[in-house]
Amino acid sequence: MAFKDRILDKIRNRTAVVGVIGLGYVGLPFAVEKAKVGFHVIGLDYNSFRVNQINQGISYIEDVQSEELSGLVEQGLIHATSDFQSLHDMDAIVICVPTPLTKNLAPDLQYVTSVSQEIAKRIRPGQLISLESTTYPGTTEEVILPLLEASGLKVELEIFLVHSPERVDPGNTRYSTKNTNKVVGGIGPHSLEVGETFYKQTVNNVITVSSSNAAELVKVFENTFRAVNIALVNELALLCDRMGLNVWEVLDAAFTKPFGIMPFYPGPGVGGHCIPIDPHYLEWKAKEFNFNTHFIALAGEINRKMPEFVMEKTLRILKKIDKPISQVEVLVLGVSYKKDLPDYRESPALEVIRLLKETVKVQYHDPYVPSFDEHGLQMTSVSLTQEVVESADVILILTDHQVIDYEWVVQSAKQVFDTRNAVRTLSGQKENVTLL
Numbered sequence: 001m002a003f004k005d006r007i008l009d010k011i012r013n014r015t016a017v018v019g020v021i022g023l024g025y026v027g028l029p030f031a032v033e034k035a036k037v038g039f040h041v042i043g044l045d046y047n048s049f050r051v052n053q054i055n056q057g058i059s060y061i062e063d064v065q066s067e068e069l070s071g072l073v074e075q076g077l078i079h080a081t082s083d084f085q086s087l088h089d090m091d092a093i094v095i096c097v098p099t100p101l102t103k104n105l106a107p108d109l110q111y112v113t114s115v116s117q118e119i120a121k122r123i124r125p126g127q128l129i130s131l132e133s134t135t136y137p138g139t140t141e142e143v144i145l146p147l148l149e150a151s152g153l154k155v156e157l158e159i160f161l162v163h164s165p166e167r168v169d170p171g172n173t174r175y176s177t178k179n180t181n182k183v184v185g186g187i188g189p190h191s192l193e194v195g196e197t198f199y200k201q202t203v204n205n206v207i208t209v210s211s212s213n214a215a216e217l218v219k220v221f222e223n224t225f226r227a228v229n230i231a232l233v234n235e236l237a238l239l240c241d242r243m244g245l246n247v248w249e250v251l252d253a254a255f256t257k258p259f260g261i262m263p264f265y266p267g268p269g270v271g272g273h274c275i276p277i278d279p280h281y282l283e284w285k286a287k288e289f290n291f292n293t294h295f296i297a298l299a300g301e302i303n304r305k306m307p308e309f310v311m312e313k314t315l316r317i318l319k320k321i322d323k324p325i326s327q328v329e330v331l332v333l334g335v336s337y338k339k340d341l342p343d344y345r346e347s348p349a350l351e352v353i354r355l356l357k358e359t360v361k362v363q364y365h366d367p368y369v370p371s372f373d374e375h376g377l378q379m380t381s382v383s384l385t386q387e388v389v390e391s392a393d394v395i396l397i398l399t400d401h402q403v404i405d406y407e408w409v410v411q412s413a414k415q416v417f418d419t420r421n422a423v424r425t426l427s428g429q430k431e432n433v434t435l436l
Ligand code: SAJ
Pocket: 134, 166, 167, 168, 169, 170, 222, 223, 226, 230, 263, 264, 265, 266, 267, 268, 269, 270, 271, 272, 273, 274, 275, 337, 338, 339
């Protein structure tokens, strides 16, 4: 097994050139971890802005500090490019490109497929290819493998192919790429050995599974677990609204159970590029086996309904105001998909604003999102001044950024509708606050 032994040696002595395709919230932190232990890393991204930022040592990812990145760039350990020719120089190629959905919730593998074809054009014996993008079980074996072997090279003999799902929790300061357990599954035992050795260089704990299919299913299950449990508490919020009970009080009390339960909280919906999307990859694949994943379908339905519920409950509050509805002003606090991050991809807040704008005047403030152009909306964040807070008929908290002074907001506002229980820790009066 000359080719396997050679790549194993290069990985173990860290002379292997590591390629990372897709320099987003997964790829860039991974590239930094590899460079920190001495690997030469080539970052490949079609986005020239990202390439230029990285080569100037400037990080655009919250979890990567520019000081750390610039040091590695100056040492020549990280270099970014848009040139696919660089694939030939890479010994280990890690694919971290997006796996979105089409409009009718079907997998969109265009990025994975096109990158695999580019790799196949320049592939050479002795390379390891690892898919980290979240996808349905079978992608590595049924989509990537044939594209790579079209080159004439054989997986398990001359090239090595694994799936190792990314597990990045944006904004999580406790778990990083290095100390988050990493699952790896290979097309065969030789690929698995190479993949496991590769990840063990920078990850404290590598978990091997029997196949790339198993590794793909592990990750999609993880995100399905979250989507279903978030939908469960969202459904409870809908029921508590009808029963006149406080869902936050009920959940806080339920989570005092010291075993057999895990905290999840309701909200205005589910955003980000994972939880609203990944479970539908599994739902789509399961149909091939004549199998309906009811929990995934139901969770998606409930979570996607939350923005409409928030809009409806907001209008209920507004109807109590002695003012023509068309004159009413709503100030939205927070549009990113979760707190303390600038990312507003798939954010339910945008859907809530879109719905509300059909009836009332809406403006927003988000310290992390100065402006956005999405969902047919072009909006700019307003300053959170005393005047802006006092003049709004309702302040609608959709993202609970910690930098906001909620004590001041509640004291100054006429009405507050808090969909995240951001006011949970406030001691003062909260008569003007309605919770989801
Ligand atoms: N949300 C709720 N209630 C909850 C938890 C989350 O409404 O109890 C909402 C959030 O506000 C957000 C959405 O769901 O809009 C997703 O939140 P998230 O933190 O689960 O999702 P991501 O995409 O930021 O990160 C997740 C990772 N999060 C955690 O495990 C805590 C993890 O599932 C994956 O590593 C990552 O997606 C991914 O890349 O798959």
